[in-house]
Amino acid sequence: MADALTRILFQKLVSMSGDDYEEGEIVIDKGRIVETRSGTSESFAGVTQDWSDCLILPGFVNAHCHLSLSGLQGKVARQERFVDWIESVVTENAALSWADRVEALHREARTLIESGVTALGDYFSYPELLVEYQTLPFRQLLFLETLGFQSALAGEKARSVEDLLQEHPAGAGSLIRLAVAPHAPYSVSPDLFKALKKLADKMDCRVSCHVAEVVAETQFLSQGEGDFLKLLHQREVYDPSWTPPGVSPVRYLEQLGVLQDMVTIHLNYLEKSDLNRLAESNASAVFCPGSTRWFGRRTWMPVKDLLDRGISVGLGTDSLASNDSLNFLYEIRLSEEMVPELHRSEILWLATVGGSQALNIEKLGLEPGQPADLIGFRFRSSEEDWWDLPFDRDRRQVDFSMVSGEFIFQKPNNKGRNQ
Template sequence: MNTHSDLRIQFSALIPMTGSVMENGDLVIRDGLIHAIETRKAQPQESTVIDLSDHLLLPGFINAHCHLSLSCLKGKVPKTERFTDWVRALLKISADIPFMEKLAGIRAGAQEMLSSGVTTLADYISQAELFPEYAELPLRKILFLETLGFNANRVQYVCKEVEAILDSHASHRNAIFQFGLAPHAPYSVSPYLFKALKSLAQQRKLPFSCHVAEFPEEIRFLREGGGEMEAFLIERGVFDENWNPPETGVLQYLDSLDVLQDLVAVHLNHIESSDLELMQQHHTGAVFCPGSTQWFDRKKNLPLRKILNMGITAGLGTDSLASNESLNFLRELKIAEMLIPEISRMEWLEMATRGGAKILESTAGIIRPGAPADLIGFHLSSKPTRYEDIPFDKSRQHVDFSMIAGQQI
């Protein structure tokens, strides 16, 4: 006899992201994990049953890149022609936001993600004092400590600070709260700090992420130096006068630093075909941010069809409300399809679940025995022609069921 108290979820259809659609079955949850997927049964005495027999179930969505702590900036940062002007505005406005307003923004942004099916959040954060607020969120979380430091003489200081933060907040870590490291970008982090942070991530077995090839000036700065990016760094008092441009592309530069292996590379709007071979070789993951791409009116975005064709894993992210109108993940899926229509809906769902989980080294994003019980559900009024169309329905703004680690949200 089963001595465990199982939870049994009856479903109409299930897309496990590991194989074909299953219909009219039961999903058995035990200790926060998927225990079994079975054909429909009469209710066993030891089971609690959730009747979703008129629902489609999916793995919860993985928001593979966000800056949730910037949610308080929604609608406040103007669009600018130059990326550096946008950063200036962001920094100025953010500095004047009261701490309690930041907390309120985090809560509201998290609720918007949860209601639209996000169950795992990969977030860039630079303020350790916000960790307690994140710890209260029901989301599964990977918090990437976002670091800056273009001047070579700051390497030791920054690394000690990062280690102190990790050690002092170790008590927050649990099954749904993990840390990662994120050097901000190749134009804001010195090559020495990049290598030191990668070494630290390897030592502590933490995921490693970075904004890569986001805008044209980043490419020009690394190839030639000078220009508006150097002027911005000088203005901020952080430029290293001893720095020389590597005179190469961004991916080649990161490869020369030995930091590409398993990197979670965000944006990748301005990369070349030769870069894809480097990504494939080093198992570099790609994160596409559709809503942010639309908000900035990017003229170029990552070559996603080629990325997928080469077997490179990709995920989806919302980025922040400083460069997006919403953190609604269903909206992201619809914008993604509009921007890159050659990608199939099942491929988008793969990126939104299993792909994002894979690049983050998470066991979520799939439905199979042993995987976390992170689930979302959509009510079905009738049987659709294709189940994968359901999340893309224009009328759907929210999911109808959500569960994280076996707990209904």
């Protein structure tokens, strides 16, 4: 946390919570925003950072990723069937050395930082990696990804998740919080879903799940047939006591009593009535444009319909096993192509406040009292509309990025001037 009282001069600041400021300053004390105003005070008893040719926005929230799979980049081919892709991920992931996994995690954390990510929602399944995550300078909500289709194992699996949550309570000032992620409706038994939800309620943490990602998932839940049945048999983890619920993935989760407050990922295949179920359950959603495009899907999350029902939606990169890059600026530009009914300013809202609402992490919208997690984009001309800056096709990096009032990135040869 930056100790000295600091102000940052800007050309424009958009808080994403309703207020915009022109040619002003944002004052930061002990990592939190004290005040934002248009115009600058003549004397200031602290450090001044001059970014007066920049736009300042809240930092981006990458609301869904699997950073620990970054070492799979280029190793997993697209497959006709989703289950074949899963098999390939499992095989390649098992073959990845620990050193390569750790190296790739840090390399891609840099990609996130340089492209403006200041908060990450990440699925992970290697508790040993926590020491690596602890060295990353951005805010993290780490979901313990859990699989288990056999009911008999539900208690044991939930207990090991509980042990980890107990061992790693979020300390004051810590950038990391842990949460729970039953992997998907086709890979988690009803008993394990319920046990994890109960645990999350007891520990007051968030639950997330991949939901309605592929047609085969809908088929498996409605008839108990298809690719996922074969996959579970092949892996010798099918549970014959399971009965297909005969309903959509969203409705299935609602019937299990686990949809309440859930962070749902993907939602590519929804029934109309699912939208109301999600809204009534206060569930949130994460749209992953790059991953959806990578798989070549023709149907994807109806982002606008969800927003119209008051559902929080964030953006995520997903992993490098199903995306070519974790550069968050690419996700923003792809969102514009895939959800053309949204204005650029609305897409930037999804990328910032929408993501923090979806994950239910501290509201990160540049209001007084909130952490100073912010990013800067240098204007190229005074005529430029602020919302166009992050969409510039040539731009791969933000100009600077800050978490809790401390710089975590400044573009080389492009630093703000201390005064």
